[in-house]
Amino acid sequence: MHWSELIIQQTINGLTRGAIFACIALGYTMVYGIIELINFAHGDIFMLGLMVSLTLFAALGLAHTLGPWELLIFMPLILVLTMLITGFLNLAVDRIAYRPLRRAPRLVPLISAIGVSFMLENLALVWKGPYVLSYPDVFPSFDILRDVFHLESEIYVTSKDLLVIGVTIPLIFGLHFFVTRTFWGKAMRATAQDPETAAAMGIDVERMIMLTCFIGGALAGAAGMVHGLYYNIGQWWMGYQAGLRAFTAAVLGGIGNMPGAALGGFVIGFLSTWSDQYISARWTNAVVFSILILVLVFRPHGLLGEPAPEKH
Amino acid sequence: MLEVLDVHTSYGKIRALKGISLKVERGEIVTLIGSNGAGKTTALKTIIGTLKPHRGEIRLDGNRIDRLSTDKVVRMGIAQSPEGRRIFARMSVLENLELGAFARADKHNVAADMGRVLALFPRLGERLQQKGGTLSGGEQQMLAMGRALMANPKLLLLDEPSMGLSPILVETIFETIRNIRQQGTTILLVEQNARMALRISDRGYVIQAGYIVLHDRADDLLRSDLVRKSYLGEKFA
Numbered sequence: 001m002h003w004s005e006l007i008i009q010q011t012i013n014g015l016t017r018g019a020i021f022a023c024i025a026l027g028y029t030m031v032y033g034i035i036e037l038i039n040f041a042h043g044d045i046f047m048l049g050l051m052v053s054l055t056l057f058a059a060l061g062l063a064h065t066l067g068p069w070e071l072l073i074f075m076p077l078i079l080v081l082t083m084l085i086t087g088f089l090n091l092a093v094d095r096i097a098y099r100p101l102r103r104a105p106r107l108v109p110l111i112s113a114i115g116v117s118f119m120l121e122n123l124a125l126v127w128k129g130p131y132v133l134s135y136p137d138v139f140p141s142f143d144i145l146r147d148v149f150h151l152e153s154e155i156y157v158t159s160k161d162l163l164v165i166g167v168t169i170p171l172i173f174g175l176h177f178f179v180t181r182t183f184w185g186k187a188m189r190a191t192a193q194d195p196e197t198a199a200a201m202g203i204d205v206e207r208m209i210m211l212t213c214f215i216g217g218a219l220a221g222a223a224g225m226v227h228g229l230y231y232n233i234g235q236w237w238m239g240y241q242a243g244l245r246a247f248t249a250a251v252l253g254g255i256g257n258m259p260g261a262a263l264g265g266f267v268i269g270f271l272s273t274w275s276d277q278y279i280s281a282r283w284t285n286a287v288v289f290s291i292l293i294l295v296l297v298f299r300p301h302g303l304l305g306e307p308a309p310e311k312h
Numbered sequence: 313m314l315e316v317l318d319v320h321t322s323y324g325k326i327r328a329l330k331g332i333s334l335k336v337e338r339g340e341i342v343t344l345i346g347s348n349g350a351g352k353t354t355a356l357k358t359i360i361g362t363l364k365p366h367r368g369e370i371r372l373d374g375n376r377i378d379r380l381s382t383d384k385v386v387r388m389g390i391a392q393s394p395e396g397r398r399i400f401a402r403m404s405v406l407e408n409l410e411l412g413a414f415a416r417a418d419k420h421n422v423a424a425d426m427g428r429v430l431a432l433f434p435r436l437g438e439r440l441q442q443k444g445g446t447l448s449g450g451e452q453q454m455l456a457m458g459r460a461l462m463a464n465p466k467l468l469l470l471d472e473p474s475m476g477l478s479p480i481l482v483e484t485i486f487e488t489i490r491n492i493r494q495q496g497t498t499i500l501l502v503e504q505n506a507r508m509a510l511r512i513s514d515r516g517y518v519i520q521a522g523y524i525v526l527h528d529r530a531d532d533l534l535r536s537d538l539v540r541k542s543y544l545g546e547k548f549a
Contacts, residue, residue, distance in 0.1 A: 183414075190400050190411050196362055197398040199382035200391070202415020202463065306402075 001154045009155050010277045011270065016161050016230065018269020019168035022262045023223035024246035025253070026175060027090075027216030029261035032250070033192035034212045036106065037098060040113040043243015044120035045090050045217050049224025050234040051124055053082040054135055063136045071139070079167065082225050083218035090217025091210055093120075099206075117240075124236035132235050135228035139163055164226045171222055172262050175215065179258065188212060192256065245272070248292050254305020263303060313338045313498055314359070314390075314467055319368030319378070321351075321358045328354040330522035331368065336467065341489065341499045343530065345506040345543055346519035352502040353395050355519065356469045359500075360392050361385040372467070387415045391465035393456040395472050395502075401445030405436055408444050408455055412462030421464065428495070429458040432488055450481040457488070467498045474505045486512050506543035510534045518543075 001009070024046050031039045056078045057063070066074065097116045101109040142148070144157045179185035191198040191208040199205050227242075228234050249268040253260025268288060275287040295303065314336040321329040328351050336342045346352050357363045359370055361382040370378040377385050391412070400408050409429060413422045430437040433454040439447065444455060453473055460468055470489065474482040482505065490512050493499055503509035510516050510530040518526040518539060526538055533539045 183410075186403065186407055186411060187414055190403065193400050193402060194398055196382075197394060197400070198411075199362070200360060200386060200394065201411045201459070202383045202386035203411075204381075204383045 005154045006277065010273045012155070012157055012161060014270035014273035015266065016164045016269070017273055018266035019164055019172075020223045020227055020230075020265075021242075021246050021249050021268050022172060022265025023168050023219045024242060025249035025261040025265045026172065026258060027220045028243075028247050028250040029253070029255055029258055030192075030212050030216045031094075033256040033258075034188070034195075034209055035094075035098065035102070035109075037109050037113060038247065039090075039093075039098075039216075040110070040243070041093055041097075041116040041120055042090075042216065042220060043239035043241075043246065044117050044124070045086050045093075045239070046220040046224045046227070046242050046246075047124060047234070047236065047239030048089065048120060049082055049086045049221030050135070050228040050238070051128055051133075051224075052085050052221065053078055053225035054133065054228060054234065056081055057136055057138055062138055064138070065140050066138050075139075079222060079225060082221045086221025086224070087214040087218035090213045090220070093217075094209065094213040099209075117243075121236055121239065128234075128236060130236065132233055135232045135234055137232055139229045160230050164230050167222060167226050171219060175219070176258070178215075184211065245288065248288060252292055252295055252302055254302025257302065257305045260302055260304035267303075313373060314500065315369075315371040316355070316359065317369045317371070319355075319358060319365045319370060321354055321363050321365045323354075323363075328522055329358065329365070332519065332522070332524045333368075334517050334524065334527070336498060336500050338466075338498055339493070339496070340515065341493050341501060341513045343501045343503055343506075343509040343513040343516040344519055345503055345509060345516060345533075345539070347504070347542070350519045351522045352519055353471055356392065356395075356471050356500070356502055359385075360390055360469060383415065386463060386465075389466035390469065391460035391463040391467075392469040393453075393460045393471060393473060395475075397449075397452045397456040399444035399447070399452045399455055399459075401443065403444055404441050405444060405447070405455060406440040408459050409436070409462050412459035413464075416463060418464075422462070425462055425464055429461050432461070432491060433458050450477050450485075453477060453481075453485060454488075457485075457492075461492065461497070465497065467500060468492065470499060470501045472502060472504065474503060474508065482508060506539060507534070510539075 028039060028042050031037060060074060062074060093116050097112045098109045101112055140159060142159050144159060145151045145153045145155060179189055187203050188208050188211060190201065191203055191205055195205045245268055246265065249264035250261045252267060253264030271291060272284050272288055275284040279287060316332060316334045318331045318333055319329055320331055332355060344352050344355060354363060358365050361380055365378055369376060372388055372390065377388055400411065409426060416422060435451055436454055436458055447455060457473065473485050477485065486508050489499060501509055501513065510533055513530040516528065516530045516533045517524050526536065
């Protein structure tokens with residue numbers, strides 16, 4: 001493989017990985033924006049998205065590579081069900097573990113979040129066991145450039161890359177449309193900017209928090225499902241690693257800033273694949289966190305975050 | 313319309329309101345004057361439900377509202393232009409105004425009220441797409457008042473609308489407050505600029521250290537020794 005092809009290949013891989021990070025990072029940043037809590041359990045919601053979709057495929061008896069009609073019916077069905085389940089799960093986490101602590105000092109819900117993270121991980125451990133699970137290869141896998149366009153190329157762009165992009169990018173843009181164009185989306189942003197004043201507009205702040213948690217959880221669930229379909233493996237502790245990187249992405253972009261979280265996700269995706277290729281996979285965490293530290297030293301509010309807090 | 317009866321409010325252990333009572337009748341402008349820290353803002357925050365009183369009652373048209381959350385109080389017909397304006401800085405002027413109408417059941421009247429607000433504050437109409445955070449202080453005050461009016465409230469609470477504004481703008485703002493009342497909105501005003509506030513008001517209350525110490529018609533308050541000495545800065549021979 002020529003070196004230029006290698007760069008392109010790793011960039012494509014980075015795009016795919018980054019799209020998954022972006023989806024998770026958006027949930028982190030939205031929830032932080034509205035209740036100023038780093039939801040440590042968020043990565044585990046992502047993991048449960050994988051587990052739930054895996055269970056749904058199994059329940060429907062789908063362990064083979066699906067045909068066109070099956071894809072058209074079952075993929076959207078399972079995606080939507082998974083997103084609903086993880087959305088409500090995240091909402092329940094807020095209700096049970098964070099809402100009673102709304103007026104407590106900020107460290108208290110943070111500790112509660114770490115506790116929830118352990119609980120969800122152990123739930124998955126009991127439910128699915130300690131093994132590396134194989135996620136069925138239900139999505140047909142083929143190479144786009146060679147198999148479809150008959151190009152002579154060493155670069156692989158697979159149908160699974162398209163799957164990840166095809167699911168995550170519309171979700172990201174859909175969310176953007178929702179928060180910038182719709183009435184409820186605007187109310188959600190207003191609540192994140194200033195809850196007290198939002199309440200004085202007649203906005204039910206608790207309901208907005210519920211909506212935010214639901215959306216964040218649903219996005220993480222979708223990311224979990226496409227992660228499973230793409231890599232074909234899953235394990236009970238995988239949410240920790242993914243959550244840590246997605247959280248880094250959210251901070252890199254400017255915590256609380258939604259376009260920042262999406263951008264941060266892709267930046268981390270590219271950096272981590274390049275680092276895996278050109279440095280070494282075992283150094284990737286060090287590289288990612290070094291970049292984070294550098295960004296925070298020179299731009300403490302992140303790439304797109306705003307310097308002055310608007311909160312009163 | 314609004315009755316506040318023996319209301320006590322605390323921040324933790326600090327007692328900010330120690331039993332205040334006041335009334336606002338339909339169509340009135342009533343002013344609450346007092347120095348910094350006397351409890352003016354606390355009183356407004358307690359009325360709109362941001363703070364909960366631990367004693368006393370607040371009634372709007374006879375219905376108790378002191379146990380309701382802020383969004384429900386707003387739905388009952390109270391809106392507020394808060395201290396420090398609290399504009400949604402990252403949202404456009406238009407979005408800020410639309411949010412003011414968030415809780416309304418009568419969505420079909422919103423467009424008419426938008427027209428009314430833009431007629432009151434033509435400057436806002438020129439800046440509809442601009443981000444709230446980029447407005448000048450005076451424009452932000454106009455936006456805060458316009459946003460509150462978009463709720464079409466029975467009762468409008470105004471917290472220090474003249475704060476930090478140039479004398480000419482202060483004149484404009486007070487003139488506008490008078491216009492808003494003429495259009496039928498009842499107003500409870502909190503001000504440090506006691507002279508200007510009392511001039512446009514029907515009645516006034518003087519609040520000191522969490523107590524209402526004086527209550528009278530506005531022109532009588534302007535002539536009273538306490539107000540002249542403490543709030544108008546007049547020297548006595």
